[in-house]
Amino acid sequence: MITAQAPSSTANLGPGFDVFGMALDACFDTVSVAEEGSSITISSDDDIPLEYTKNTAGIVVDMMRTDFDIKPGVHIKIRKGVPAGYGMGSSAASAAAAATAYSNLYNLNLSLTELTRYAGYGEQASAGSIHYDNVAASVCGGFVMVHTKPLRVINLRPPENLTMCVAVPDVSTPEKKTQVSRGVIPEMVPLCDVTTNISFASSLVAGMCTGDISLIGDSLQDVIVEPARRHMIPALDDIRNLAVSAGAAGVTISGAGPSVIAFADGSIVDIDSVGEAMREGFGNHDINCKIFPCKSAKGAGTVQ
Amino acid sequence: MITAQAPSSTANLGPGFDVFGMALDACFDTVSVAEEGSSITISSDDDIPLEYTKNTAGIVVDMMRTDFDIKPGVHIKIRKGVPAGYGMGSSAASAAAAATAYSNLYNLNLSLTELTRYAGYGEQASAGSIHYDNVAASVCGGFVMVHTKPLRVINLRPPENLTMCVAVPDVSTPEKKTQVSRGVIPEMVPLCDVTTNISFASSLVAGMCTGDISLIGDSLQDVIVEPARRHMIPALDDIRNLAVSAGAAGVTISGAGPSVIAFADGSIVDIDSVGEAMREGFGNHDINCKIFPCKSAKGAGTVQ
Numbered sequence: 001m002i003t004a005q006a007p008s009s010t011a012n013l014g015p016g017f018d019v020f021g022m023a024l025d026a027c028f029d030t031v032s033v034a035e036e037g038s039s040i041t042i043s044s045d046d047d048i049p050l051e052y053t054k055n056t057a058g059i060v061v062d063m064m065r066t067d068f069d070i071k072p073g074v075h076i077k078i079r080k081g082v083p084a085g086y087g088m089g090s091s092a093a094s095a096a097a098a099a100t101a102y103s104n105l106y107n108l109n110l111s112l113t114e115l116t117r118y119a120g121y122g123e124q125a126s127a128g129s130i131h132y133d134n135v136a137a138s139v140c141g142g143f144v145m146v147h148t149k150p151l152r153v154i155n156l157r158p159p160e161n162l163t164m165c166v167a168v169p170d171v172s173t174p175e176k177k178t179q180v181s182r183g184v185i186p187e188m189v190p191l192c193d194v195t196t197n198i199s200f201a202s203s204l205v206a207g208m209c210t211g212d213i214s215l216i217g218d219s220l221q222d223v224i225v226e227p228a229r230r231h232m233i234p235a236l237d238d239i240r241n242l243a244v245s246a247g248a249a250g251v252t253i254s255g256a257g258p259s260v261i262a263f264a265d266g267s268i269v270d271i272d273s274v275g276e277a278m279r280e281g282f283g284n285h286d287i288n289c290k291i292f293p294c295k296s297a298k299g300a301g302t303v304q
Numbered sequence: 305m306i307t308a309q310a311p312s313s314t315a316n317l318g319p320g321f322d323v324f325g326m327a328l329d330a331c332f333d334t335v336s337v338a339e340e341g342s343s344i345t346i347s348s349d350d351d352i353p354l355e356y357t358k359n360t361a362g363i364v365v366d367m368m369r370t371d372f373d374i375k376p377g378v379h380i381k382i383r384k385g386v387p388a389g390y391g392m393g394s395s396a397a398s399a400a401a402a403a404t405a406y407s408n409l410y411n412l413n414l415s416l417t418e419l420t421r422y423a424g425y426g427e428q429a430s431a432g433s434i435h436y437d438n439v440a441a442s443v444c445g446g447f448v449m450v451h452t453k454p455l456r457v458i459n460l461r462p463p464e465n466l467t468m469c470v471a472v473p474d475v476s477t478p479e480k481k482t483q484v485s486r487g488v489i490p491e492m493v494p495l496c497d498v499t500t501n502i503s504f505a506s507s508l509v510a511g512m513c514t515g516d517i518s519l520i521g522d523s524l525q526d527v528i529v530e531p532a533r534r535h536m537i538p539a540l541d542d543i544r545n546l547a548v549s550a551g552a553a554g555v556t557i558s559g560a561g562p563s564v565i566a567f568a569d570g571s572i573v574d575i576d577s578v579g580e581a582m583r584e585g586f587g588n589h590d591i592n593c594k595i596f597p598c599k600s601a602k603g604a605g606t607v608q
Contacts, residue, residue, distance in 0.1 A: 209514065
């Protein structure tokens with residue numbers, strides 16, 4: 001039996017819709033695989049589909065098993081640590097852990113890009129379209145940029161003192177939340193907005209490379225996707241103002257939301273104060289939230 | 305009398321339309337300013353307008369003189385080294401040199417961002433809209449990313465071994481070339497193309513920061529502006545293929561064209577061979593060209 005763990009993640013980071021991802025050590029999914037029987041079976045104590053064609057990890061393993069023509073069946077045991085439906089890369093974490101565990105079970109020696117590709121099939125099931133930002137982060141760790149034609153993951157180690165805080169609101173989210181929140185994004189974008197997002201995405205990468213957390217914070221701006229999703233998170237402006245007052249360098253929606261993530265220089269800012277400010281922001285709108293202070297995480301790996 | 309020199313530059317670098325610029329030591333404009341009379345007069349041996357309201361350097365100096373309420377007039381002497389109308393940032397070089405010279409004449413102690421802002425007014429006269437990519441590069445040197453609201457220039461030093469080659473075709477260009485070539489760009493962009501350009505722009509910055517010239521070359525891709533301008537440079541695909549065969553890491557249109565620029569790792573590639581390949585590419589379309597092998601330049605500065 002092989003067990004692998006993969007971290008939660010945040011996608012987009014403001015301007016980088018479907019391009020940027022960052023692995024977060026806030027929480028982890030754990031997936032064990034063991035050769036068993038002649039098909040794919042799944043067990044879990046969590047409230048997730050156990051039919052393998054409807055389960056993120058099951059879909060990933062099914063695809064790998066078919067591609068590598070592996071005859072024996074497999075039993076998959078899933079322990080969810082990442083809350084599903086809140087923009088913390090929950091399905092991506094299961095997919096990344098499943099791809100990593102199964103690859104190790106059969107010594108497939110897959111590259112991180114290949115693991116990302118397989119994990120992406122699992123994402124497709126939950127989001128309705130393949131996007132690799134969360135899975136690339138969960139597989140590779142650190143900060144990632146994704147090219148899709150062809151698939152390529154560029155991986156950077158974020159600054160050591162970069163600290164984050166995710167606020168996960170206690171609200172109900174629609175069944176196919178990612179699909180719904182992708183549906184509100186405009187299909188056509190004015191050229192001036194393209195230029196603005198490219199400028200922020202570029203300077204965000206420069207900040208990651210040079211360790212300039214203030215520049216990272218200033219670059220968490222998005223004039224394309226956030227305006228279309230803002231109505232889904234009415235507390236966002238409040239949270240942003242309060243978190244920045246508490247020392248955050250910048251605040252943005254985590255993935256498709258409804259979680260919100262703040263970035264700060266942990267060497268000069270108390271991240272717990274930032275978290276309390278975010279709690280107050282949601283509180284002003286009568287919403288409770290869970291606070292996850294975190295750092296960038298390593299990518300998926302096997303555990304004992 | 306104060307004399308300043310400012311380098312040629314390339315804008316866009318593939319995916320970074322109106323955002324990316326790089327100063328090039330291929331050629332320079334030189335602008336001298338001296339207090340004289342009570343208005344602005346201009347002299348030059350080059351074929352440029354000498355009326356200050358129609359001259360890039362004159363417009364810049366006029367704006368600074370007004371803003372700082374400087375009563376005495378000034379004589380501006382301009383020596384053009386950067387060929388105008390070919391995508392090498394000719395007007396930006398004059399504007400940057402003028403802003404730098406005039407700022408020094410009156411010890412205005414302007415920041416690089418302020419100098420960029422003034423130089424931008426000169427660009428506006430030639431391009432029909434303010435864009436800061438070339439002027440920021442000419443003022444600051446190295447590789448720049450520009451935010452516009454508010455204006456902010458993020459400046460990176462490119463890898464030491466990054467070498468470039470500009471091929472300037474011997475073709476006539478329209479009077480208001482930049483304005484014309486901006487006119488062909490679509491005003492609305494499909495979201496999937498936005499994502500693609502953001503991914504390439506981001507990885508180009510990562511390549512600049514980490515010294516990965518191969519990644520820089522792979523990232524010189526643009527699915528928004530280049531497809532709209534490609535018909536203006538029919539030799540582009542030929543040049544690209546030949547230059548890459550000669551060792552270039554990547555090739556793109558320089559600014560609004562019609563010049564083409566190749567990027568290479570000068571420590572392992574003979575840039576003159578890349579230049580000859582580019583010459584052959586234009587030659588296949590019966591076009592002669594001048595070849596400028598170059599490196600990243602320092603920004604505008606005073607000279608004796």
